[in-house]
Amino acid sequence: MNYQNKTVVITGAAKGIGAACAKLFFDAGANVALLDVADDTSLINDKRWLNIHCDVSSETQVKDAFEQVIQHFHSVDYLVNNAGIQRYGSVTETSVDEWDLVMNVNLKSLFLCAKYAIPSMLENKKGVVINIASVQSFVSQEKVAAYTTAKSAILGLTRSIAVDYAPHVRCVAVCPGTIDTPMLRDAIALSPDPDAVMQECIDMHLTKRIGTAEEVAELVMFLCDDKASFITGQAIRIDGGLGITIQGSKK
Ligand SMILES: NC(=O)c1ccc[n+]([C@@H]2O[C@H](COP(=O)([O-])OP(=O)(O)OC[C@H]3O[C@@H](n4cnc5c(N)ncnc54)[C@H](O)[C@@H]3O)[C@@H](O)[C@H]2O)c1
Secondary structure (H helix, E strand, O other): OOOOOOEEEEEOOOOHHHHHHHHHHHHOOOEEEEEEOOOOOOOOOOOOEEEEEOOOOOHHHHHHHHHHHHHHHOOOOEEEEOOOOOOOEOOOOOOHHHHHHHHHHHHHHHHHHHHHHHHHHHHHOOEEEEEEOOHHHOOOOOOEHHHHHHHHHHHHHHHHHHHHHOOOEEEEEEEEOOEEOHHHHHHHHOOOOHHHHHHHHHHHOOOOOOEEHHHHHHHHHHHHOHHHOOOOOOEEEEOOOOOOOOOOOOO
16 A cells, blocks of 8 residues: 555654554655654654654644644654553542543543644545554453443544544544554553463463454554545454353353
């Protein structure tokens, strides 16, 4: 796929899935704007690579970041709303501050970035918004109340954007299963037996492996391409079959 002269904005692009998306789009010729609170470690120094320090849950920072993108690259063709955080707890265990943090980073930020990206897409009469959700938009595990709520709501936001800005702007949610990223490694490290948790993760998937960030990036890139122009408003799972079996039915 050729993305020359196209601009993609990717949130949470310093690590994990966002970093893999940034590299893939860059290699396909796109201008890439990376919005993250962490510094990009890829050391790519090129006029098509723009690092912007931005907390995507802050409206002023997002507005400022999109102004910089337009100044630098003149338009926004694709937005990959990828930044996210994982926090654990049931409803009674989750503090109000933690709830708000997860909602702001995992949900409000997608609204904010779409709000400031879509006007440029409408000017061009063309654009795609990809929202990174999760299998936890459909199924849940213990003690992820805030995370699973935010990830479920992303599907509603995806439909709203798809309906409101059709036919010019498409919006698709991508729902990964377990993907090998710093988020996963950090979560597993909290356990007293990380190797056993990793094996459990592997065993949960019909493919008997977890996914890679690059596989998710390949799907994102396909969904942005005109080859996917009949896909909008959908939630596409990339999850090694996680969640399609009744628990315990396939060892
Ligand atoms: N890894 C998985 O197994 C998995 C599974 C399903 C969904 N997801 C989702 O995929 C997305 C990417 O996850 P990942 O595993 O690559 O995570 P990661 O932790 O490896 O990377 C996330 C990136 O987002 C950035 N970020 C966090 N808060 C931010 C903020 N307020 N503003 C700007 N940037 C911020 C981080 O600095 C980091 O660079 C997330 O939305 C996550 O919920 C991940």
